[in-house]
Amino acid sequence: MSDSLRWLWLVGIFLSGWLIYLLTPILSPFLVAMLLAYLGDPLVDRLERLKLSRSLGVALVFLLFAVAVAVLLLIFLPLLGRQLMRLYELTPQMLDWLQHSAMPWLQVQLGLSADFWQFDRLKAAVADNPTRTSDILGALLLQVTQSSLALVGFIGNLLLVPIVSFYLMRDWDVLMHKLRGLLPRRREGLVMRLTAECHEVLGAFVRGQLLVMLALATIYAAGLMLVGLELGLLIGLLAGLASIVPYMGLVVGLGAALVAVLFQFGAGDWYPLIGVLVVFTVGQLLEGMLLTPWLVGDRIGLHPVAVIFAILAGGQLFGFTGILLALPVAAVIMVLLRHVHDLYKLSELYGESPEVSQEASPPA
Incomplete structure (x- = not known):
């Protein structure tokens, strides 16, 4: 590809992104x-x-x-x-x-x-x-x-x-x-492989993570209501929704449930506190050992910091819709970055030529 054609592609991508930003509403x-x-x-x-x-x-x-x-x-x-x-x-x-x-x-x-x-x-x-x-x-x-x-x-x-x-x-x-x-005929195979991998990651997240959130919300809400917490359903649903970010559901739900227990039963009654701890412990064990491996697997691999950044960036750019689409888009970007990383490791920019390696090596 000539330099002029590359610049034309870059300008086209920039204008397309700018147009998408203007059409956000x-x-x-x-x-x-x-x-x-x-x-x-x-x-x-x-x-x-x-x-x-x-x-x-x-x-x-x-x-x-x-x-x-x-x-x-x-x-x-x-x-x-x-x-x-x-x-x-x-x-x-x-x-x-x-x-x-x-x-x-x-x-x-x-x-x-x-x-x-x-x-x-x-x-x-x-x-x-x-x-x-x-x-x-x-x-x-x-x-x-x-x-x-x-x-x-x-x-x-x-x-x-x-x-x-x-x-x-x-x-x-x-x-x-x-x-x-x-698609360009010479690049069709590569693009289809990338598309298949993105489809696998998206399927694992969209269909898997949403089911995990629903299951956790049901477990937390039912368990807290069995403990006798008046706001058990509300706190359970909140914890299930917050579990879209790793460990955020545990922190938000457990904190809100402990405050609600202290307010409703007082600090002297230990049984509701123990019940709340048991509910969230069981939920975390089921999520780690059964729900996530079975429904999601390890095909997404997004770091918790990347998850938080993706949600905040999606909300800033596209509002509530951006929040909904943030993690699926981030999963696709992760797949593309993984292949870019592989290409970078094979490029001359990353590696050294044999002559440079021999000159840099110490004499025997």
């Missing part, structure tokens, strides 16, 4: 639709092998997704709503517990000054501003009015996702075949 539904189509394509392929048409298979997969979402909403949404209302009711009591029990104990242990926490000032600030409620409501109403177009756009994007997903899922194999036909 409208890309979210298409990215989510691509993810759903990727998840549903294997199911549609299996239905096709059962002599069903592609369109009918896509419709059945969409019906399966809709039923699963509806069942989850009907079962968990009322329970989760009651948990959130209970948390709202307990918030004033938790603040009093923090002020009169937890903070004084920390103050004595750490040797802090008497007015270090300034709870009285906080309460006074809240008590002095009840007359401004109308102003706050007016400002909130103004903000909602100004954001009406954004709300309409969000609803439109939400409705656009299933439509785009349907057409992508129906034509997925055709699109993949056409993209393969556009």
